[in-house]
Amino acid sequence: MxxxxxxxxxxxxxxxxxxxxxxxxxxxxxxxxxxxxxxxxxxxxxxxxxxxxxxxxxxxxxxxxxxxxxxxxxxxxxxxxxxxxxxxxxxxxxxxxxxxxxxxxxxxxxxxxxxxxxxxxxxxxxxxxxxxxxxxxxxxxxxxxxxxxxxxxxxxxxxxxxxxxxxxxxxxxxxxxxxxxxxxxxxxxxxxxxxxxxxxxxxxxxxxxxxxxxxxxxxxxxxxxxxxxxxxxxxxxxxLPENGIREPLYLTALKYAGVTVKPESKPQSIHSLTLSEADEYLVREWFHARKTAEAKEERKVLLKADKIDFTYENGFHALKNINIEIQEGELLAIVGTNGAGKSTFSKVVCGFEKQQVGSLAFHDEDMKNYSIKERADRIGYVMQNPNQMISKPQIFDEVAFGLRQRKVPENIVKAKVEEVLKICGLYPFRKWPVSALSFGQKKRVTIASILVLDPQMIILDEPTAGQDYRHYTEIMEVLQDLHERGITVVMITHDMHLMLEYAQRAVVFSGGKVIADDTSANILTNPQIIEQANLKETSLYDLALLCGIEDANLFVQHFIDYEKEEKRG
Amino acid sequence: MIQLFNYIDRVSPIHRLTGASKLACMLCWVLAAMVTFDTRYLIALTVFALALFRVSRIKVSEVKVILIFSLVFLFMNNLLIYLFSPEHGVSLYGSRTVLLTFTNRYSITAQQLLYHANVVLKYTATIPVVILFVSTTQPSEFAASLNKIGVSYKISYSVSLALRYIPDVVDEYHSISLAQQARGVELSGKENLIKRLKGATAILMPLILSSMDRIEVVSNAMELRCFGKNPKRTWYRERKFTPLDYGTIVLGFALIAISLGLQAVNGGRYWNPFL
Structure with missing residues (x-):
């Protein structure tokens, strides 16, 4: 030895x-x-x-x-x-x-x-x-x-x-x-x-x-x-799940299908995994037992980006003819590599940068003459790093900051702040100093401080970056809750799990253009888009192929729907 | 984007000089100009400095920000001198030639004007060389050259790191300020000064905190790679001296020598044409 x-x-x-x-x-x-x-x-x-x-x-x-x-x-x-x-x-x-x-x-x-x-x-x-x-x-x-x-x-x-x-x-x-x-x-x-x-x-x-x-x-x-x-x-x-670590998705799917995973089947990676005929049958059965998806209801368009084109002062052409429609109450993911234009797009929406060509309409009204503050009353923006947003030592003051700046009477401020703290699961900490919070909790403070301004839409830059599974779930539960309350949530993200699990639709940016606008399941099973946007195909796709299921995207969709049911269950 | 101190890459004899010789020459130059109040010499230095600036192929528009900054400073300096001692020139040169009178205390004398001209010339003689040094020396060579003239390498490195992070911090300031404006912080001229100052603290707090994070990361990275282990260190970017470098240093000392020489000739720091 x-x-x-x-x-x-x-x-x-x-x-x-x-x-x-x-x-x-x-x-x-x-x-x-x-x-x-x-x-x-x-x-x-x-x-x-x-x-x-x-x-x-x-x-x-x-x-x-x-x-x-x-x-x-x-x-x-x-x-x-x-x-x-x-x-x-x-x-x-x-x-x-x-x-x-x-x-x-x-x-x-x-x-x-x-x-x-x-x-x-x-x-x-x-x-x-x-x-x-x-x-x-x-x-x-x-x-x-x-x-x-x-x-x-x-x-x-x-x-x-x-x-x-x-x-x-x-x-x-x-x-x-x-x-x-x-x-x-x-x-x-x-x-x-x-x-x-x-x-x-x-x-x-x-x-x-x-x-x-x-x-x-x-x-x-x-x-x-x-x-x-x-x-x-x-x-x-x-x-793994017992200790707050997410297990590989293909293993979760196998468990849902009732397959018992043994060391002999080499579950280390989807490529080494071997399944018996019986196991593959179980997975197929699970897939075929799915309910057909309900027809999607048509919603009103909340934000419409029409032919947006933007070039930075240094000559970098960041956005090329962007057309996106975001519907009311939608939970949308914007994905793509660094420099693909997704952050620039959100800056243009918030009015931090001004497009040279094209228009943005909110509720059918052109936002051209809206100031940053006026846009912020409708569209909230949460930065990636909470340390870049928090400016008050106390949680309550931090969340109340935006309202106080708007000269809202103090009794209303108190009621509203307490309400959003409850939504964000921070009410028990309301008297704490910000410095005592973990990174994930700080992130929720910044979400609360935007939420308190009653935006109809909220844009989050990498809401879950650097978070472990537990914190990730906590943050996403908050966003899911907002979504259910009818607020439109737009997440800019690299995280494929996030996109799969929570976003109904994903818009993919690459080189300043929108190269795909589809359901997350369809995008993450499309090799061409995956390649172009530096994404990675989900292991569920490989599992579907392994079990002889041709409609891999439907399989992925079924997994997402099933998991949602499980969580609610 | 605002850039205060940054290296501007060009091909020029001044860029080819090593950082250490440029630094030594610049320090001598500044010292020479500080010591003397000989208007003729200061004019010569100014002309020389502007000529060097030309040689470096750096455009004035590229160093606009720092130029404006120094002009404001120059103006304030002169204004304050005049407000507090309008007769300073008279006492220095020992004569009084009145050109214009406003009040008893404030009048314009030829002597005071000459004194102000000297102050202005001190700026014009030194600022171009300082800008030249900063914009023709790579930050990493900057640290090496500070170290070479005897500053401890730890201090040299922190200075050059600090200079390097300025553009990043400015970017960060920009994005924080936008996000805070969206939450209702008013920084535009619409609000009164106190409100705006309060608004500025809402941006500075997060800026300081996130800069501290950055410092922690980089100092850990440096320690993990043995920074500070030995009393000395070598430099990857250090270059050997060429004859031009020795010439530059000699020039620096020559400038000081002239400055001191003029003191002897003028019988003091001031050249007095009113005698």
């Missing part, structure tokens, strides 16, 4: 500022060359565990640790962050934020500069590592100008110059669109195969990581390790 490269023995950790330990009783061995996925809901301690392995604890985040952690047979406590970074290379979650150098070459060289390497050696070394990760042709480019996959390569090169044996990925998929995320997982896999490094991935988007094989999944909850098992074994149990 090989020696473990990282070993936790009865390890615990408590931050100085906290009353309770964040990590308890961690026993974990990671062997050289292994690929480990550490999963768990927000607040389960997986980030803390990561920081313990890369030295940010206790260097940047002080606290008290118990038990023992050894990295390559050296006790971590006795090492400095610099010594640890010679062994463990960390790729941080925020791909853009972690770039230090102005060009790819400088960014890769950063660690070498700090090690006082001479310039000639440094240039050679940078070239070597850049070739290794496949970014050699972009050395003089600015990191901002690269695609998501290339950025991932640069950040890996930046830590690999230290010749580390362990690569640590802290939520590598959090800021990537589905297709780039898939690519990132492939890159990680390829680099590991070539370098033989030990890879540790921290991520709660399990299905996406499992696009390539991992050796073990370590599941954490409340600061403890719940399970540590090979994926085929783990996925044959119910521990």
């Amino acid at each position: 090989k020696e473990p490269i990282i070993k936790f023995e009865d390890f615990g950790f408590q931050y100085d500022a906290q009353a309770e330990p964040t990590l308890k009783n961690i026993n974990l061995e990671i062997f050289p060359g292994e690929k480990i996925l550490i999963a768990g809901p927000s607040g389960c301690g997986k980030s803390t565990l990561t920081h313990c392995m890369n030295g940010l604890i206790p260097f940047a985040y002080p606290g008290e640790s118990t038990g023992k952690l050894t990295i390559q047979n050296k006790e971590a406590k006795k090492l400095s962050i610099f010594e640890i970074s010679k062994m463990v290379g960390t790729v941080l979650q925020d791909l853009d934020g972690q770039f230090i150098g102005l060009t790819v070459a400088e960014d890769i060289a950063f660690a070498l500069e700090n090690a006082c390497m001479g310039q000639d050696d440094m240039k050679k070394e940078v070239r070597k590592v850049a070739e290794k990760v496949g970014i050699g042709g972009h050395l003089e480019h600015a990191p901002d100008a690269l695609s998501g996959g290339q950025k991932q390569r640069v950040s890996m090169a930046g830590v690999m110059v230290n010749e580390v044996d362990i690569l640590l990925f802290d939520e590598p998929l959090a800021n990537l669109d589905p297709a780039t995320g898939k690519k990132a997982i492939e890159i990680i896999d390829q680099i590991q195969a070539e370098s033989g490094a030990t890879v540790i991935i921290i991520e709660h988007r399990l299905e996406d990581v499992l696009w390539r094989d991992v050796d073990r999944i370590v599941l954490m909850k409340d600061g403890r390790i719940v399970t540590d098992a090979p994926p085929d074994e783990l996925l044959s149990t119910d521990v």
